[in-house]
Structures are given as structure tokens and as C-alpha cells.
Amino acid sequence: MKLHKIIALSTVLALSLNDSFAQKYATRMGKVSFFSTTPIENIEAFNNEAAAAVDAQTGSVLFIIPIKSFKFEKALMQEHFNEDYMESNKYPKAQFKGNISNLKEINFTKDGSYPAQVKGLMTMHGIEKQITVPGKIIIKGNSATLHSIFKVALADYNIKIPSIAKGKIAETIEITVNSILDKK
Amino acid sequence: MKKIIILFTIGFILGAVLVYFFVFNKDHKKIEQATITPIAVDVLLNAFEQNEQAANQQYLNKALAITGIPSEITKNQTGQSVLFFSEDGISGVQCTLRDNNIQVPSNKTLIVEGFCNGYTTAVLLSDCILKN
Numbered sequence: 001m002k003l004h005k006i007i008a009l010s011t012v013l014a015l016s017l018n019d020s021f022a023q024k025y026a027t028r029m030g031k032v033s034f035f036s037t038t039p040i041e042n043i044e045a046f047n048n049e050a051a052a053a054v055d056a057q058t059g060s061v062l063f064i065i066p067i068k069s070f071k072f073e074k075a076l077m078q079e080h081f082n083e084d085y086m087e088s089n090k091y092p093k094a095q096f097k098g099n100i101s102n103l104k105e106i107n108f109t110k111d112g113s114y115p116a117q118v119k120g121l122m123t124m125h126g127i128e129k130q131i132t133v134p135g136k137i138i139i140k141g142n143s144a145t146l147h148s149i150f151k152v153a154l155a156d157y158n159i160k161i162p163s164i165a166k167g168k169i170a171e172t173i174e175i176t177v178n179s180i181l182d183k184k
Numbered sequence: 185m186k187k188i189i190i191l192f193t194i195g196f197i198l199g200a201v202l203v204y205f206f207v208f209n210k211d212h213k214k215i216e217q218a219t220i221t222p223i224a225v226d227v228l229l230n231a232f233e234q235n236e237q238a239a240n241q242q243y244l245n246k247a248l249a250i251t252g253i254p255s256e257i258t259k260n261q262t263g264q265s266v267l268f269f270s271e272d273g274i275s276g277v278q279c280t281l282r283d284n285n286i287q288v289p290s291n292k293t294l295i296v297e298g299f300c301n302g303y304t305t306a307v308l309l310s311d312c313i314l315k316n
Contacts (some may be wrong), residue, residue, distance in 0.1 A: 027305055028268075029260040032235055048260040049280065051304035066308055068301040075212040088215065092240055092302040180261060 023108055023183075025144040030179030036170040037078045043077060043169065045070040052179050054137075054144060056084055059103035061146075062117050063096040063177070079087035085159050085169075086125060094124040098133075106137055118148075125157040135177065142183040149176050215282070215297050215313055218247035225252050225269045225277050232303040234277065243300045248309060250277055251295050257288050267296060268306070279304040282313060 031064030049069035053062045060179040067088040072078040082088040098120015100106065106114040118133045135148025153172045154161065161169050223243075228250065231239040256268035260280065265288050270276025279296045281288070288294075298312030 028304065029258075029266055031261045031278075046262070048262050048264065049278070049301060049304065049308050049310065051306070064303055064304040066302045068299075069308060069310060075210050078212070089240075089244060092244060093304065178261070 013097070014039055024053065025056065025181035026053040027051070027179060027181045027184050030063065030146075030177070030181070031080075032063075032179065033176045034070070035071050035174045035176070037174075038168055038170050041168045043096055045072045045081065047071070047079070050179060052146065052181055054100075054146065054181055056106075056108035056144075059100035060119065061096070061100060063179075065094045065096075067094060079148070084162060084165075085154075091125050094122070096120055096122045096131075096133075100137075101132075106139075108139055108144065111139050111141065116146075122152075124152075125159050127157045129156055133177075144181045144183070146179050146181065149174060151175070198272040212311075213299075215247055215299065215311055218299070220247045220249045220297055222249045222251070225250050226271075228277055228307050229275060232307050236303055240302060243307075244302055246300050247297065248300050249295055249297045249315070250279070250309070251293060253291060254279075254288070257290060267294070267312075270306075273312050274305075276306050277309060279312040282311040286314065290312070 023030045028051050029048055030052040031046070031048050032050045032061050033044065033046045049066050049067060051064040054060070065088050068082060070078070070081065072081065085140045098118045101117045102115070106116060114137050116135050116137045118135065120131065120133075122129050131150070133148050133150045135146065135150075138145040138147065151172050151174055154169075154184075155171065161171075227245065228248065229237075231242065245290065250269060252269045254267040255270045255273060255276070258266050258268070260266050263284050265281040265284075265286050267279045267281070267288065268276050269279070279298055282298075293316075295315040296312050297315055298309030301308040301310045
């Protein structure tokens with residue numbers, strides 16, 4: 001049985017056994033986008049199929065991002081992104097697994113916007129790298145919105161840009177996470 | 185000689201226009217243009233849960249059709265309808281419809297066609313259309 005299914009089943013089991021565990025938030029429709037800007041061209045892509053989970057008690061955060069779910073305005077860009085840069089047939093998803101460093105400063109039971117810092121392991125294009133991501137968590141009723149903007153250097157994940165596309169794609173791209181997670 | 189230069193110029197411009205429209209500005213592949221493989225929800229889900237790597241090789245990017253009654257119909261943050269086919273409410277097949285403002289009937293058996301984007305905590309079908 002796959003690890004995330006075990007985690008999902010354990011979560012449900014825990015929920016059914018003890019109300020004190022009722023502080024988990026999750027979604028299968030998380031929104032993540034990226035933006036590349038150069039003097040020649042701006043490139044943007046959106047993804048609405050990221051799976052994400054946050055445990056308000058332990059502060060653990062998990063994001064699983066399907067690479068093929070990034071949608072571009074132009075079909076050719078999407079094709080190059082999948083086939084040439086991200087090699088999404090070989091590496092179909094990226095993952096971030098980490099913990100909220102300042103968990104004590106976030107009150108999941110009270111509506112509000114809380115600055116958050118998440119440290120963890122990003123796996124993308126087959127490369128693992130420890131990163132720290134700044135952002136905020138917005139609590140509103142039974143939902144938690146995770147919002148973060150951070151930069152990723154393509155070279156850190158061994159993503160190579162062919163010489164013909166150099167100058168059109170930034171060496172460092174901006175990732176925006178804006179995902180609404182529901183209390184489970 | 186002048187005729188040849190004019191013809192060459194026209195040919196070059198025509199070629200450039202065709203390359204622009206059919207290569208640089210080509211349309212996204214639509215599910216209606218793809219060869220569809222029908223598959224049962226549980227067969228697809230089991231394939232990914234048992235061996236994700238093998239299932240990716242078999243189904244990733246493929247145009248699939250599933251049939252069933254969605255256990256959940258919701259909207260994503262962009263306003264697209266998202267159908268979830270699941271027996272336990274945890275794992276299942278998630279289909280994101282391509283077009284906004286589609287009225288999805290509830291409690292009705294649906295045939296959904298879409299491209300397989302892989303697996304997160306569910307098998308993902310994207311750019312989907314309803315066939316009934």
C-alpha cells in the first residue's frame with residue numbers, strides 16, 4: 001500500500017477515534033503556479049490538481065504536485081515544459097514535505113492571517129533539496145489557505161534549458177502557492 | 185529573375201505564417217481528437233495503487249473514459265467542476281472538467297473522458313468532457 005494512502009487512512013482512523021485530532025486540513029485541488037520572466041518573454045502556468053495536507057497539531061505539511069497538470073497558454077510551451085525541461089514522463093510529480101517552524105504562533109482555531117515559515121525537503125526532477133519557504137496561513141472557518149511565493153533556481157534541480165531557448169526562460173522561476181485546504 | 189524573387193518571397197512569408205499558426209501557436213490537444221480507452225474506475229485506481237511507475241507508463245497522457253456516479257461534485261479555485269469517483273471517499277479518480285459553467289447532474293451515471301495526469305492521492309484526469 002502506498003505511503004500517502006496509509007497516511008490518508010491513518011488520518012481517517014485517527015479522526016474517528018479522537019476529536020483532538022480534528023485539526024487536519026487537506027485538498028486534492030490545490031492551486032500552484034509559476035512565473036518566468038525575461039526581457040524576451042514572460043511565461044506563466046497554473047496547476048489546480050496539487051494534493052496538500054497540513055496537520056495543525058504537529059505542523060507537518062505535505063504537497064504533491066503533478067507536473068503534467070501545469071497548464072500553459074500556448075500548447076508548444078506546455079509541450080517543451082513537459083518533454084524537454086521537466087521530463088514529466090520520467091518525473092511525473094514534485095513533492096514538498098516539511099514542517100511549520102513557527103507553529104506556536106499560528107492559532108488554527110481563530111480566524112486570521114498568520115505569517116508562517118515552512119522548512120522541508122523539496123523533490124523535483126529527481127533531485128532532493130532542503131528549502132525554507134516563507135508565507136502565510138489564513139484561517140477562515142473550516143478552511144486554511146496556504147499562501148507562499150518563493151524562487152527556485154532551475155540549476156538546483158538539474159533542469160537544463162536548451163541553448164535555443166536560453167534568454168526566453170529565466171534561470172530562477174517564481175513559484176506561487178495559493179491553496180485552500182478544508183478541515184477534515 | 186524578378187518573378188523568382190517574388191515567388192520565393194511569397195513562399196517564405198506563407199511558410200512563416202504556417203509555422204506560426206501550426207507550430208508556435210498551435211492549439212492544445214483536445215480530448216475529442218484523441219483515441220479514447222475506456223477503463224473501469226477500480227481498475228485504473230488499483231493500477232496506480234499497486235505499481236505507480238508501471239501505471240504511469242501505461243496511462244500517463246493517455247485519453248481515458250470512465251463510467252460511474254460521482255461521489256463528490258465540487259469546484260476548484262478556478263471555478264472548474266471537479267468530479268470525484270470513490271468508494272471510500274479517500275482514494276479514487278478525480279476528473280477536472282475542461283469547460284467552466286458545465287451543469288453536472290448529480291446521482292446520475294456519467295461517462296467522463298479526459299487525459300491522465302498521473303497520481304497524487306487520487307488518479308487525475310484533466311481537460312475532461314462529459315459524454316452524456
